[in-house]
Amino acid sequence: MTQAFDAQAQQELLESRAAQALSLARQLGADACEVGASVDQGVGVSVRQGEVETVELSRDQGIAVTVYLGQRKGSASSTDAGEDSIRAAVEKAIAIAHYTGEDPMAGLADAHLMARELPDLKVHHPWALTTDEAIELALACENAGRHVEGITQSEGASLSTGEGVRVYANSHGFIGSQRGSRHSLSCMLIAEDGAGMQRDYEYTSARDPSLLQKPDAVGRQAAQRTLRRLGARRPATGRFPILFDPSLASGLIGHLMGAIAGGAIYRQASFLCDRLGDSVFPQWFNLEERPMEPGAMASSPFDNEGVQTRNNRFIEQGRLASYMLSSYSARRLGMETTANAGGARNLRLQVPLESRASLLKQMGSGIWVTELMGQGVNSVTGDYSRGAAGFWVENGEVQYPVEEFTIASTLQSMFKGLVAIGDDTDTRGSIHTGSWLIDEMTVAGGED
Template identity: 80%
Template structure:
């Protein structure tokens, strides 16, 4: 293992370096300055076919300095938190600021918005795990998956564990810091039959290692997901209801938030420009963030500008209630920051939930999508087109696996055509959602529907 990570000592060091950078920037003539610093340490192991493949010990550190001279901005960064490196970064940022153009929207977030409430959000859970123990867990995970009848090969299992500290300070006098941890275990397996080879995977992720799934369970679930893909065929071409697996439904939420982001809005690069108050979803659907949720994956009391985070409602009973803004994008749009510099934190859906089988019954005939490929999402128009694999559904029942097809639609139409959400909520990331059933999309497969 790497040298033990002393989080309190690292936190104190980064806070000291941030204050030194602020003082130096002021001394050199900056009107304002902000500093972000972080250090992370972890271990990752991967095994394959019962043998150790890699052991990676990592330690990453960085400090970024931004200075403001009038309405001019300069930024510089370093991977070294030593005093000499920080001085060099501040001096470089000052030199850059002297040559950049003036930007009336540039500057720190308003001082009155700085965070003052710093509760313990229970997001730091170090895992005292030796390299040998990490290898044993990964081997147990892969072995359980390989032991399932029908599995013919393995891409291996991987375990990673890490913790870190982040600090943000600015010349308003704000100084905030937070310790955090993240741990994960994954397994990818291969099966083969007369129609060819298939692969799939499963994983578990949590801030607290005690909340990780049992390694053997992850391996077995990876095997089950792989085996169910055998015998895949191309589906018919036509327009059908589409059921998105929970992890893919989270991606649709991500597409929505990308369109609500201030940067896309002030550049006029979003299909949701000037749409506040408009209905986008059915009136039973609401979406909000919970940045102060204890123990959650993206919890933080302050955003990347030091602004106090808050519960924001982005979709309220189907209507677009709020954009996702930093101070800079808010100024460009002549609005107010929503405390979202750095993005949304812990997105949660409020809606009636149905059992996945009930959604299949409601679908009747259509496509259940379990994997997407490609990046065919146009944030300007909302057009959506992705390669996919999944299952064909008839009379509300899964019939056979399908592959090598494309699903296409438009995000706005897909959102308004949301029929139901499953209670199979995926809680492994910062977006919690179950399956999404969309009323109709174009499925491009092998043959025309009769």
Template identity: 80%
Template sequence: MTQAFDAADQQALLETRAEAALALARRLGADACEVGASVDQGIGVSVREGDVETVELSRDQGIAVTVYVGQRKGSASSSDASEASVRDVVEKALAIARYTGEDPAAGLADAELMATRFPDLDVHHPWPLSTEEAIELALTCESAGRGVEGIRSSEGASLSSGEGVHVYANSHGFLGGQRGSRHSLSCLLIAEDASGMQRDYDYTTSRDPRALRDPAAVGESAARRTLQRLGAVRPATGRMPVLFDPSLASGLVGHLMGAIAGGALYRQSSFLCERLNTMLFPDWFSLGERPMEVGAMASSPFDADGVQTRDNVFIDQGRLASYLLSAYSARRLGMSTTGNAGGARNLRITAPLESQESLLARMDRGVLVTELMGQGVNGVTGDYSRGAAGFWVENGRIQHPVEEFTIAGNLETMFQGLVGIGDDIDTRGSIHTGSWLIDEMTVAGA
């Protein structure tokens, strides 16, 4: 059994530590200061071929302090949030600040932007799970998958469950805390036929353990996905449509957000520099964030600067309507923060949706991609090239699995060539989207 974790007590302790750090920084000469402190606890187990492989009980804590002396900035952190450690961290941050150069953009976000609304976002659902219960759930998941005819062996099933508290405070007088939880279960299986071995997996994750899929269903789904890949061959080479599975389409959204992030923009390391208010997508496509969505994976009332989060629209009817800015990156760009220090929260697409069968019919001939490999994405140019596996589509129908091929294009061209989005929405992460059909990419296979 994991050590007892009282989130309310932990939050109160972290708030006390944060306030002590702020007071000490002021006494030692800082003009401004901000503090982040957190504590997390969890359990993780993995099983393989019916045996327990690992059991891990974790408890992590830390504190990070940033001080400003004029427009000089210094930061230090520690994995120990004790009273003695707080003093040491503050002193180190101040020592660093005195030797750094002045940065006109340095400093806290404006005081009037600090969050004042802290609704219950329903993101904290502890799971009082014993080690024995966690092992049993993982074994049930793996056993269900191994029991499917055609499955040769298993790479294992894993269960993780954790909760934590995060506190942020600064010398504007802002003090905010949030408790959260995350639970997940996954299974990876292996099948083999005359053409060779294949592997695939499935998983479920949620803030609330009651929303997790049935362990046996996860294992059986992993088995079906694995068996579907048997007999894979290399596809033909050419220019053709590509349909991205929902779990991969979310990665395309992630590349977009990376390209409009303030850090990439002020460093001139994005293919979307100075592209605000230009058309990037078809006019039926919009993308925004909902940071106050109840129960969602990335919900928070304040960002990493303490700024009140708000709904933002990044793509409005195809047009790039907003960048993704923290207080610092906004100052560097001569703009205002969008409340996105720490990233976007709960990205949601507004667009007409259609079934995957409809998208396949519109594709006619091409590839459905269900796995991507490699890191071949250039954020400066937008060039995109990844190893892939999936299924060959002919006459609008899936014909057979394919592997060992590359898909290539340019992100901006891909965005403009978005033909349709599926109603098979993957809600497991902070980006909710269905399949994406891109009109044409280069497929390099046989």
């Protein structure tokens, strides 16, 4: 294992280095300065076919300095938080600022917006795991999957565990620190029949290792997911209802958030420009951010500018209620920051939920999509086209696996055509959602 990680000592060191950078920037003539510093340490192991493949011990650190000379901005960073490196970064940032053009919107977030409530959000749960113990858990996960009848090969199992500290400080006098941890275990397996080979995977992820699924459960679920894909066919071409698996539905929310991000809005590079207050989803759909949720994957009391985070309602009764703004994008739009420098934190739906059986019944005949491929999403126009795999559904019952087809529509139509959301909520990431049933999309598969 790597050297023991002393989170308290690392936090104190980074806070000291950040204060040093701020002081030096003032001495060298900067009107304002902000500093971000972090250190992360972890271990990752992977096994395949019962043998250890890799053991990776990692330690990453860095410090980034941004200075303002009036409304000229310069930034520099270093992977070393030593005193000499900090001085070099500050000097380089100031030198860069001398050559940049003036930007009337540049500057720190307003001082009165700085976070004053910095509670412990219970996101730091170290795992006292030796390398040998990590290998043992990964092997147990893979073995559980490999021994399921029908599994022919393994792509391996991987376990990673890490913790870290991040610090943000600026010349308003604000300094905020947060310790965090993240742990995960995954397994990918292969099965084969006369039609060919299929592969699939399962994973578990949490800040608190006690909340991870058991290794044997992850392995068995990976096996089940792989075996159910055997005998896949190409579906017919046509227009059908589509049921997005929870892990894919979170991606649809991700596309929404990208489209309402301040940078996309002020650049006029989003299909949701000038749509505040408009109906985007069905009336029953509500989406909000809860950045202060204890123990959640993206919780933080302050954003990347030190602004106090708060609950934000982005979609209310189907209408676009708010853009996602940093201080800079808010100034460009003549609005106020939503404390989203660095993105949204812990997105949660407030919607009626239905069982998987109910969704399939409402679908009738269509496709339950469990895998997407390619990057065919245009956030400017909303056009959506992805390769996909999943299962054909007939009369509300899953019939057989399907693959080698594309699904296409626009995000505008998909959002408006959202029929229902499942109660099979995936809580492994920062976006929590169940399955999404979309009324109709174009499927390009085999013959009509």
